[in-house]
Amino acid sequence: MARLSARDYERILDLTAEVVTHFDAPAPWQPVLEDLVDRLDGSAAVFSVLHWNSASGQVTTWTPARLARLPLDSLLADNIRRDHPLAKHYATTADRRPLAVTDVIDARAWRRTDTYAVMRAAFGATRHIALPLPTERGRTRAVVVHRRGPDFTRLERDYLERVQRLLVRVDGHLRQLAGWRATLDPSRRLPHALAGAVEHKITPRELAVLTMLAEPFTAETIGRRLGITTRTVYKHTENLYRKLGTTSRLATVRRARQLGLL
Numbered sequence: 296m297a298r299l300s301a302r303d304y305e306r307i308l309d310l311t312a313e314v315v316t317h318f319d320a321p322a323p324w325q326p327v328l329e330d331l332v333d334r335l336d337g338s339a340a341v342f343s344v345l346h347w348n349s350a351s352g353q354v355t356t357w358t359p360a361r362l363a364r365l366p367l368d369s370l371l372a373d374n375i376r377r378d379h380p381l382a383k384h385y386a387t388t389a390d391r392r393p394l395a396v397t398d399v400i401d402a403r404a405w406r407r408t409d410t411y412a413v414m415r416a417a418f419g420a421t422r423h424i425a426l427p428l429p430t431e432r433g434r435t436r437a438v439v440v441h442r443r444g445p446d447f448t449r450l451e452r453d454y455l456e457r458v459q460r461l462l463v464r465v466d467g468h469l470r471q472l473a474g475w476r477a478t479l480d481p482s483r484r485l486p487h488a489l490a491g492a493v494e495h496k497i498t499p500r501e502l503a504v505l506t507m508l509a510e511p512f513t514a515e516t517i518g519r520r521l522g523i524t525t526r527t528v529y530k531h532t533e534n535l536y537r538k539l540g541t542t543s544r545l546a547t548v549r550r551a552r553q554l555g556l557l
Contacts, residue, residue, distance in 0.1 A: 299454050303334050307458050311465045315500045318489055322469055324356040327462070328438065332358055335451060337442040339418045343371055344436045347386035350375040362418075370417055377410045381425050385435040393455045395424040395447050402446075414441070422446055426459040428466045429520075438462065464522030471503040471521065475557075484555060491554045495538050502556070504531040509548045509557050 310327055313320040328340040339362060345352030352375065354367035375382055380400040384390065396405055405411055406421075415421050420441035427437040440455075447455075479485040492502055500521075507517045514528045521528075532544070539554075541547040551557045 299334060299450055304454065304457055306330055306334075307461060311461055314465050315468055316498065318492070318499050320499075323465060324438075325358065327458075328356060328358045331438070331440050331458070334454075335440055335442060335447070336444070337440045338420045339441045340439065341367070341441075342436075342438050343367075344430075344434070345371055345375055345382055345386070347375060347382070347433050347435070365417055370413065373413065374410055377408070377413070379410045380405065380408075381423060381439075382435060385425065385427050385437065386433055389432070391427045391429065393424060393426045393452065393459050395422065395452075397422075397446055419443060424452075424455065426455060426462060428463060436466075460522065467521040468500060468503050471506055472499065475502070475506045487555045488557075491556050495554070497535070497538055497556070501531050501535055501538075504528060505535055505547070505551055505556065508532065508535070508544055509551070 307327060307330060310330060311323045314323055324342045328342060331337065332340045340358050341354050341362070342356040343352055343354045350372050352368060352371040354371055357363070357367065379396075381394060381396050384394065384399045400408075411421065414423065418441040420443050422442050422444065423439055424447050425437045425439045427435060430436045476485060479488055491497075492499075497505070503521060504517060507520065512520075514525045514532075518525045518528045532547075535547055536542060539547055539550045541550050548557065
């Protein structure tokens with residue numbers, strides 16, 4: 296059983312803070328997985344994407360490094376075909392709470408499944424808890440922590456709920472900026488746009504909001520997609536008005552396009 300303190304959450308906060316404050320910061324999944332394994336006495340952790348209907352998926356990040364020797368994508372697909380309780384639950388419902396496998400299936404019934412035996416052999420673990428990230432129905436994106444020994448305690452679950460909220464914000468930010476980068480010519484327009492953002496002291500978080508102001512999204516929708524409050528959306532919008540010398544959403548988007556930011 297892990298012993299957690301406020302400092303453990305602050306550590307995750309530190310790992311993810313770089314992403315929303317620096318344009319060139321790498322995605323934080325690897326250090327986050329390593330920290331979760333350390334804090335929760337885990338044996339492994341993965342970040343995966345699965346497609347329930349096609350019984351396919353991809354493990355994009357993992358720890359420890361020895362997992363690279365395993366056919367992780369094949370194991371993921373096999374879990375789907377075997378109706379892994381957590382994978383099935385998230386793919387077929389709108390529930391996005393962090394859940395342990397024993398939250399969706401009786402512990403004794405779980406131990407009798409083929410999936411239990413496969414996961415125990417692959418990861419040396421019998422306990423699994425998932426932190427799902429937003430995605431469309433029939434698809435699951437999640438950080439999953441595996442461990443042997445006792446099930447996850449209430450304290451650990453509370454900690455993971457806080458971590459999940461943080462990861463949802465970071466994930467929304469990364470996905471929005473990835474979409475923005477994809478619309479720009481990487482050899483010419485993208486460097487110009489990044490230079491313009493730096494010149495006008497626009498932060499990566501403000502830029503993420505700016506890209507959504509150019510779409511017919513309400514502040515509530517922007518906040519939901521980025522995992523932030525509506526009040527925070529308005530704060531970032533006001534900062535953009537000030538930095539770009541504008542007084543309205545339409546004028547801000549027009550000015551951003553003139554500067555090559557959009």
